[in-house]
Amino acid sequence: MARPTALITGITGQDGSYLADFLLEKDYRVVGVVRRSSTENFSRIEHIRDRIELEQADLLDQYSLIEIVGRTRPSEVYNLAAMSFVPTSWTQPVLTAEFDAVGVVRVLEAIRLADPTIRFYQASSSEMFGKVREVPQRESTPFHPRSPYGVAKVYGHCITVNYRESYDLYACSGILFNHESPRRGKEFVTRKVTHAVARIKLGLASELRLGNLDARRDWGFAGDYVRAMWLMLQQKEPDDYVVATGEQHTVRELVELAFEHAGLDWREYVVQDPALMRPAEVDTLLGDPSYARQRLGWSPEVSFPELVRMMVDSDLQQLRRSGAS
Ligand code: NAP
Ligand code: G4F
Numbered sequence: 001m002a003r004p005t006a007l008i009t010g011i012t013g014q015d016g017s018y019l020a021d022f023l024l025e026k027d028y029r030v031v032g033v034v035r036r037s038s039t040e041n042f043s044r045i046e047h048i049r050d051r052i053e054l055e056q057a058d059l060l061d062q063y064s065l066i067e068i069v070g071r072t073r074p075s076e077v078y079n080l081a082a083m084s085f086v087p088t089s090w091t092q093p094v095l096t097a098e099f100d101a102v103g104v105v106r107v108l109e110a111i112r113l114a115d116p117t118i119r120f121y122q123a124s125s126s127e128m129f130g131k132v133r134e135v136p137q138r139e140s141t142p143f144h145p146r147s148p149y150g151v152a153k154v155y156g157h158c159i160t161v162n163y164r165e166s167y168d169l170y171a172c173s174g175i176l177f178n179h180e181s182p183r184r185g186k187e188f189v190t191r192k193v194t195h196a197v198a199r200i201k202l203g204l205a206s207e208l209r210l211g212n213l214d215a216r217r218d219w220g221f222a223g224d225y226v227r228a229m230w231l232m233l234q235q236k237e238p239d240d241y242v243v244a245t246g247e248q249h250t251v252r253e254l255v256e257l258a259f260e261h262a263g264l265d266w267r268e269y270v271v272q273d274p275a276l277m278r279p280a281e282v283d284t285l286l287g288d289p290s291y292a293r294q295r296l297g298w299s300p301e302v303s304f305p306e307l308v309r310m311m312v313d314s315d316l317q318q319l320r321r322s323g324a325s
């Protein structure tokens with residue numbers, strides 16, 4: 001049998017890089033979509049650069065997507081590309097809507113025109129639940145987004161469901177709760193904390209400024225979550241799934257664990273900064289992954305303390321290797 005081809009938008013991001021690793025292990029031909037930039041940043045996929053194909057296209061450009069889907073003939077398309085940092089969505093709301101909302105329908109249109117048998121995964125988000133209507137959140141929980149990012153993701157989710165119902169596409173929306181890793185961007189709170197802990201430990205910094213320490217999140221490991229994405233596209237029928245650990249922690253707990261792992265007392269270093277508070281916060285997120293467990297046989301393998309320790313250790317190692325201490 002010929003190798004299946006997967007096309008990944010957002011391959012240079014955290015999830016794209018883990019998904020590419022995972023699909024290569026399964027002997028897929030992996031085609032990654034990258035947008036043109038004056039300086040390449042392929043650091044997350046450097047280790048697999050010679051095993052994947054990279055193609056230039058942009059979620060803002062309909063023709064580039066039609067051309068790439070038509071030419072590379074994938075059997076699966078994973079749409080992971082997005083402006084993914086919630087605070088930026090208040091300063092660039094129109095761009096966020098273009099990437100994260102209209103971008104999804106551009107990819108769906110490319111599939112519909114090139115080959116409607118292609119299986120499609122949309123990276124939806126627990127941010128859609130926002131001001132949560134029930135605890136824990138499941139597939140049927142109503143949405144109440146609290147940021148332009150969350151609003152755009154609701155459109156992406158709904159248009160995916162709509163194309164499934166209108167055109168009979170095999171289109172799935174994965175409602176993923178926060179997932180992290182050593183490859184997480186340094187602006188997100190987990191990596192911001194673990195990177196700062198490593199810098200403080202090595203004498204490179206003496207303070208960490210944070211916003212809301214009381215926010216609660218359901219944090220998992222990105223390597224576990226890309227497995228769920230793939231499983232969604234291997235079923236008989238397409239559907240939408242919540243992917244989460246079913247466990248919740250505060251930002252304060254994250255901070256305590258990370259500093260403790262490095263033998264430091266967080267109270268000596270953490271400063272709360274009102275400038276880092278959000279105009280409308282998502283106070284609490286807790287997912288119910290029972291449907292994914294039951295239908296996909298999926299469950300997370302890395303616990304929250306393991307995840308935090310993995311990230312602190314990786315940041316320490318990276319800084320030491322770069323000779324930073
Ligand atoms: P990430 O690390 O920020 O990666 C985002 C990717 O999107 C990057 O590869 C980026 O490319 C690409 N991108 C952005 N705008 C683009 C455009 N106009 N055209 C083409 N590519 C573009 O995000 P992530 O954490 O891997 O998340 C992956 C997806 O899952 C996103 O859609 C995110 O919203 C969603 N999600 C994430 C989480 C989470 O906790 N991580 C939870 C739920 C949903 P550049 O390298 O060129 O910037
Ligand atoms: O790490 P965060 O920036 O992630 P957030 O906003 O939950 O969004 C992430 O998860 C979503 C899934 O629910 C994804 F869709 C989205 O793309 C992204 O991956 O913030 C987590 C919490 C927030 O409540 C924030 O207010 O941490 C709080 N926080 C406190 N101090 C901080 C900080 N967040 C950041 N980024 N920086 C701080 O200094």
